[in-house]
Structures are given as C-alpha cells and as structure tokens.
Amino acid sequence: MIRLEGVTKLYGTVKAVENLSININGGEVCVLIGPSGCGKTTTLRMINHLIGPTSGQIFVNGQDISQVRPERLRQSIGYAIQSVGLFPHMTVGVNISVVPELLHWEKERIARRVEELLALVGLEPREYIGKYPNQLSGGEAQRIGVARALSADPPILLMDEPFGAVDPLTRERLQVQFIDIQKKLKKTVILVTHDLDEAIRLADRIAIMASGRLVQYDTPEAILSKPADKFVHDFIGTDRALKRLSRIGIENFAKATPSIGLDASIEEAQSVCKRCRWVWVVDKDKRLIGWIDKTSLDEAASVVEAVVTIDRDAIAITSGATLKEALSRMLSQGLNNIPVVDNRGRITGEITLGDIEAATKETEV
Ligand SMILES: Nc1ncnc2c1ncn2[C@@H]1O[C@H](COP(=O)(O)OP(=O)(O)O)[C@@H](O)[C@H]1O
Numbered sequence: 001m002i003r004l005e006g007v008t009k010l011y012g013t014v015k016a017v018e019n020l021s022i023n024i025n026g027g028e029v030c031v032l033i034g035p036s037g038c039g040k041t042t043t044l045r046m047i048n049h050l051i052g053p054t055s056g057q058i059f060v061n062g063q064d065i066s067q068v069r070p071e072r073l074r075q076s077i078g079y080a081i082q083s084v085g086l087f088p089h090m091t092v093g094v095n096i097s098v099v100p101e102l103l104h105w106e107k108e109r110i111a112r113r114v115e116e117l118l119a120l121v122g123l124e125p126r127e128y129i130g131k132y133p134n135q136l137s138g139g140e141a142q143r144i145g146v147a148r149a150l151s152a153d154p155p156i157l158l159m160d161e162p163f164g165a166v167d168p169l170t171r172e173r174l175q176v177q178f179i180d181i182q183k184k185l186k187k188t189v190i191l192v193t194h195d196l197d198e199a200i201r202l203a204d205r206i207a208i209m210a211s212g213r214l215v216q217y218d219t220p221e222a223i224l225s226k227p228a229d230k231f232v233h234d235f236i237g238t239d240r241a242l243k244r245l246s247r248i249g250i251e252n253f254a255k256a257t258p259s260i261g262l263d264a265s266i267e268e269a270q271s272v273c274k275r276c277r278w279v280w281v282v283d284k285d286k287r288l289i290g291w292i293d294k295t296s297l298d299e300a301a302s303v304v305e306a307v308v309t310i311d312r313d314a315i316a317i318t319s320g321a322t323l324k325e326a327l328s329r330m331l332s333q334g335l336n337n338i339p340v341v342d343n344r345g346r347i348t349g350e351i352t353l354g355d356i357e358a359a360t361k362e363t364e365v
C-alpha cells in the first residue's frame with residue numbers, strides 16, 4: 001500500500017531521513033517511533049507530499065507519488081497532526097466539513113458524515129457540532145482532529161502523535177477507542193509516537209528510527225523478544241515481560257465468578273459463599289455494585305446490610321482491556337483479584353494475579 005525506497009531528506013547538511021526503505025501493508029497500523037529529531041515527522045510529511053525527498057522514491061498504491069498531483073494524493077490520505085490544528089474560529093461541525101466541502105460534496109451528505117464521525121469518535125453529535133475548539137478539552141479536541149482526518153473516508157491515515165497532548169487516563173481511553181475504530185475501518189495507518197507503550201498497544205508493526213535511519217521494523221512481539229541491536233534493546237528498557245502483557249487481552253484469562261443480587265436472602269448468600277470467602281453483589285440490572293465477606297453474613301440481617309459497595313470504575317476492568325491494564329489496576333488498588341465487567345457495568349467474570357503470572361510464563365520466549 002505504501003512503499004518507501006531509499007528515501008533521503010537533507011536539510012543543508014542535516015540528514016533528517018537517511019536511506020529509508022519500508023513497506024506498509026494495506027489495513028495495517030505501522031507505528032513510527034524513535035527519539036525526538038529522528039525523522040518521524042519528516043517521513044510523514046514526505047508521504048503526504050508536503051515536502052519532497054532529496055532522493056529515493058515513495059509509492060502509494062503502486063504509484064510513484066512524485067508523478068501524482070499532491071491534491072489528488074491527499075484525497076486518499078487523512079492527516080492528523082500533534083497540535084490537532086483545528087481552526088479556532090470555526091465550529092466543530094465546520095472543522096470536520098472542510099475537506100468534504102473542498103470536494104464539493106452535497107450539503108446533506110456532509111451533514112450526515114459529520115454526525116457519523118462524531119458518533120464514531122464517541123462524541124454526542126448534537127452536543128458537539130456547534131462548539132468552538134476553545135470549548136473542548138484536550139482529549140475532545142484530539143478526537144475531533146481524528147474525525148476531521150477521516151472526513152473524506154481516505155484509505156490511508158497519517159497520525160503525528162495524535163494522543164500526545166492529553167493526560168495518561170484520557171490517552172488510554174483514546175487508544176482503546178482508536179483500536180475499536182480501526183477494527184471497524186481497517187485503514188492503512190502510519191502513526192507517530194515517542195511512547196513505547198502506545199506503540200506496542202496499537203501497532204501491527206513498529207518501525208524504530210534513530211538519527212534518520214530505520215533500525216528495526218517488525219511486529220511488537222518480535223521487537224520485544226528479539227531487539228535488533230543495543231540501541232533497540234536500550235530503547236525498549238528492562239521490563240519487556242511486562243510490556244508484552246499489553247499485547248494480550250484479558251478475555252482468555254478471565255474466569256466465571258459467582259455473584260448474587262442485592263435482593264437475595266441471607267441463606268442464598270450463605271450458600272453461594274460456601275466455597276469462597278466472599279462474593280460479588282450486583283443490582284437488578286446485573287451491574288456490579290460491591291461484594292460481601294462471608295463472615296459478615298453471620299451478623300447481618302440482609303444482603304443490603306452486609307454489602308461493601310465499591311467504586312466500579314476504579315476497581316473493575318472492562319472486557320476489552322489488556323493483562324497489563326488488569327495488572328496495574330491490581331497494583332494500584334492493592335487487590336489480587338479484580339472483577340471484569342462489560343461496557344454497561346455488568347459483571348462477566350474476574351481475573352487474578354495468578355492468572356497474570358501464568359500468562360507471563362506462557363508467553364516467555
Ligand atoms: N524545515 C526544516 N528545516 C531544517 N531542519 C529541519 C526541518 N524539519 C526538520 N528538520 C530537522 O530534521 C530532523 C528530523 O526532524 P523531524 O522529522 O521533525 O523529527 P521527529 O518528528 O522525529 O522529532 C531534525 O534534526 C530537525 O531539526
């Protein structure tokens with residue numbers, strides 16, 4: 001889908017990019033990573049034909065892009081930049097419409113597309129369409145940036161540190177959402193980041209760059225288990241086993257767990273608790289609200305009285321999460337056993353520290 005052959009970009013004597021050859025398959029997420037100044041942004045800008053290479057060739061869909069009009073090329077490429085770059089005096093709706101307007105889409109089609117994209121990035125269209133960029137949080141602005149890059153439904157998406165300017169929690173949410181969207185859309189994506197955890201989480205393949213050169217290009221698993229050289233080894237750091245956990249979903253490790261309703265009788269609760277020390281408690285919609293310790297049942301008059309309520313968002317983990325997230329949740333909460341819930345908060349199982357330990361052994365290379 002995208003192929004660079006011996007691409008070099010010089011700025012005076014600075015080799016921003018040096019003899020870069022790389023092939024990005026259609027429908028895959030390639031993450032470019034490396035220290036600041038290693039040539040990531042320059043590479044994206046060349047693929048988008050904002051700048052030309054000093055030497056070498058770039059092919060998009062088999063076509064040498066130096067032979068294609070840049071405007072035509074850019075119709076097949078969405079570009080989301082780090083600083084988001086929303087036009088401050090335009091509403092969210094108008095910002096997203098810019099490219100479809102340039103392509104002379106009909107008004108109705110544009111309106112439909114804007115709504116569809118806002119919904120896709122998880123923002124309620126009616127609430128957001130008329131807002132101005134200064135009325136958005138950092139995370140919301142970045143989502144609008146992504147929506148805008150997707151507006152004309154380009155098969156290729158270039159993203160330059162798209163989740164750079166937000167707090168870690170928002171960043172994690174945006175990453176989960178990106179994975180979700182990519183599952184649906186199957187775009188060919190080149191995403192730049194300097195955050196290795198983000199790369200491992202999002203990439204089908206990671207390209208590690210240093211001083212304008214490509215030092216390793218492989219799957220996250222391969223890079224973690226077989227770093228090509230000392231630079232990559234040092235770049236990855238010491239906790240490779242932990243990092244690998246962020247490639248593994250919890251679904252195969254979570255186990256079914258008993259739960260009881262708030263309206264259950266003490267006797268029912270005691271019988272469920274027979275084999276375990278405690279049990280999860282759910283409301284009438286099966287949403288997790290707390291747990292009961294077996295010993296507290298002896299004195300309590302009802303389940304309602306015995307239940308210890310919990311902050312579900314802080315303690316439970318959602319079905320799509322990774323073992324790494326489950327582990328950090330356990331560590332931060334001091335629990336060696338956490339519940340798994342679906343996106344409506346209904347309990348689907350639980351996962352233990354032991355399950356995670358077993359998983360790290362299984363995946364050892
Ligand atoms: N327009 C430019 N003029 C001169 N030097 C540039 C220009 N753009 C980038 N560079 C240099 O090229 C190198 C790579 O930059 P860049 O691609 O922006 O790195 P990254 O995105 O990986 O941080 C850096 O040394 C940078 O200073």
Ligand SMILES: [Mg+2]
Nearest residue numbers: 040041042160
């Ligand atoms: Mg950059």
